[in-house]
Amino acid sequence: MFEFTIQAREGRARVAQFHTPRGTVTTPMFMPVGTQGTVKGISPQELLDIGSQMILGNTYHLMLRPGEALVAAHGGLPGFTAYPGPFLTDSGGFQVMSLGHMRKITEEGVTFKSHLDGSAVQLTPERSIAVQEALGADIIMAFDECPPYPAEREYIQRSLERTERWLARCLQAKTKPEQALFAIVQGGVHHDLRQQSLELTLPHNTPGFALGGLAVGEPKEEMYPAVAYTAERLPDHKPRYLMGVGHPEDLVAGIALGVDMFDCVYPTRTGRFGYALTDDGRLNLNASAPRQQLVPLDPECDCYACQHYTRAYLAHLVKAEEMLGPRMLSLHNLRYLHRLVERTRNAIQSGTFGSWARAWAERYFKASVPAWFEEALATGGQELVLPTQP
Secondary structure (H helix, E strand, C coil), X not given: CXXXXXXXXECCEEEEEEEECCEEEEECEEEEEECCCCCCCCCHHHHHHCCCCCEEECHHHHHHCCCHHHHHHCXXXXXXXXXXXXXXXXXXXXXXXXXXXXXXXXXXXXXXXXXXXXCEEEECHHHHHHHHXXXXXXXXXXXXXXXXXXXXXXXXXXXXXXXXXXXXXXXXXXXCCCCEEEEEECCCCCHHHHHHHHHHHHHHCCXXXXXXXXXXXXXXHHHHHHHHHHHHHCCCCCCEEECCCCCHHHHHHHHHCCCCEEEECHHHHHHHCCEEEECCEEEXXXXXXXXXXXXXXXXXXXXXXXXHCCHHHHHHHHHCCCCHHHHHHHHHHHHHHHHHHHHHHHHHHHCCHHHHHHHHHHHHCCCCCCHHHHHHHHHCCCCCCCCCCC
């Protein structure tokens, strides 16, 4: 039911087919985030048109509003949202960190103060699984604690040990074989704690594994060695999911290190702020220059916004605070990330990922490629050779 078949490799980077009950997806892939049961401003048909393969839903938010029972009455998230493809739901564990000022952690679970009305809400491993089963996602996540950065080593160690105990309870509570439960490896940026978490987590033999507790504020110089260390030690024949990561450079570096799945609110959030993603970096539509530019956001992009509108028109919409502006920028940014992973897949399959990644990085970073990116490519077997300086 959840077959993962690797089709091509170059270094650690790989292309695979991941079969789920609602369809087969091709990895590496980026998953748009639909926190409240919608990818902000984008219709399900538009998501399909731009090449979205799997959508992420948020257990904590949907549990509070509208409630998992109403979603279940629609047949789960596909019926509720009218998006017919596969879904992944997080466990609520990220909210343990993001709502740190509104929660209390015990061995039993986490008690939140609802951000909607202030009422007490308890989320335990058993409750998280019950909600995710009602939401009907194809992939569900084990309930975990995502420590913030920075955090004391002792806290991170206690947290990852609790996360493993919660994982065992999640697996015990799970009742639906048509849902794949992914375990989450924690440990912050400490390799020895990552190793401890791996040793606790891998014996549970879940259908896939996530790299958690990263992209939470740590510098990339610390993040990517942790990604490299963890991904290399995860099972080769199962999907690897780097949670909450979605900047273009992070996708390319993560793919080089063997990551298969990514998600982030970044493309839609930055679109709502008036920014467009391109191979030349981020384009600011709030600035004055784009208001006079009669060219697409990205001449290389095939999204609706780039095929129909100029930068000048979209900059006008942003300036006038017309809702079409952020909608089109969000649509473009999602399509940009989908095109980016499509290009990495094509490059891996043709054996040119290393040279493609070098050329992409030199353009994106304007020839000042940061050391952490070089190191990620080199570690992944994609040596980055910069031009010799005269």
